[in-house]
Amino acid sequence: MMLYTQQRKAFSMLTAVVVIVTMAVIAAFVTNLSGKTVKITTDQYRKEQAILYARSYTEYAIMAVSARDRTMECIDDINANIQGGIGTATNQNTGYRIRLRLSYIGNATITNCADTRELSITVSNPRTPLNIIVDAYVDYRDINNMNRVLTYHRRSLQKI
Template sequence: MKHNKQRKAFSMLTAIVVIILMASVGAFVMSLSGKMVKTTTTQFQREQAMLLAKSYTEYAIMAVMSNKRNAPSNCLGNITGNALGYDITVNISYIGNIAEVGNCPNILFQAVVTPESPLNIIIDVYVRYQDLDGGNANWITYHKRTLQKI
């Protein structure tokens, strides 16, 4: 009779150990799954910021090429935008002959001696966004700088 009681106790202890082991494995899988989702979300947001920066760079080049720069009001200096939780700021600076840049407000260098030198612009694009999973997290900024001949 004593031998039978020991078997039941051993079976009960084995069942408890198996349940604890399975619960630990389940918790580990859930934790790993959550980390993978967080990493995927972060990567998606960064890729989206990079695509927005590229898009706004191309838009700035197109806008500078379509505007005449003969008056300060015609020179583009900044472009701002908002898209699905992203704040985009574009700063445009000009490098070129005084005849090309006129009285633009953001001239970096205008003492170009050769009149045939093309106009160059420096485009700084800042894309700011917050982590979707972070609640009140700090803003993350992606910066892209482009030098373009016009």
């Protein structure tokens, strides 16, 4: 009778060990999945921020070109740093660097623009308004690999 009781206690102990190991494995999977979810969400947030900055600075470029007297000098570049910029991998800045490159199309007094950014002044209709091509580049660092710089590029044709 005594032998049967000892075997029963050992079976309960083995069952408890198996349950604890199973729960530990499930907890490890849940933690791993949570970490991946946070990384994906952060990467998606940073990319969406870059897209919004590119759109916003494109609108800013349109306003800057519209307000500028183009008989004097054209705007070729607009640069900005948001939240400290991207810095270097050693100082680990997590901001954004925005670079806009503007090119002009049309005959609306763009003779003083740099030749490299003046795409065409011979248009079929002399009343054609001034158009600009805005190349927006938004650079930011990958949170998980600070040596990696990600760049979002947006090109748009805008009528002025």
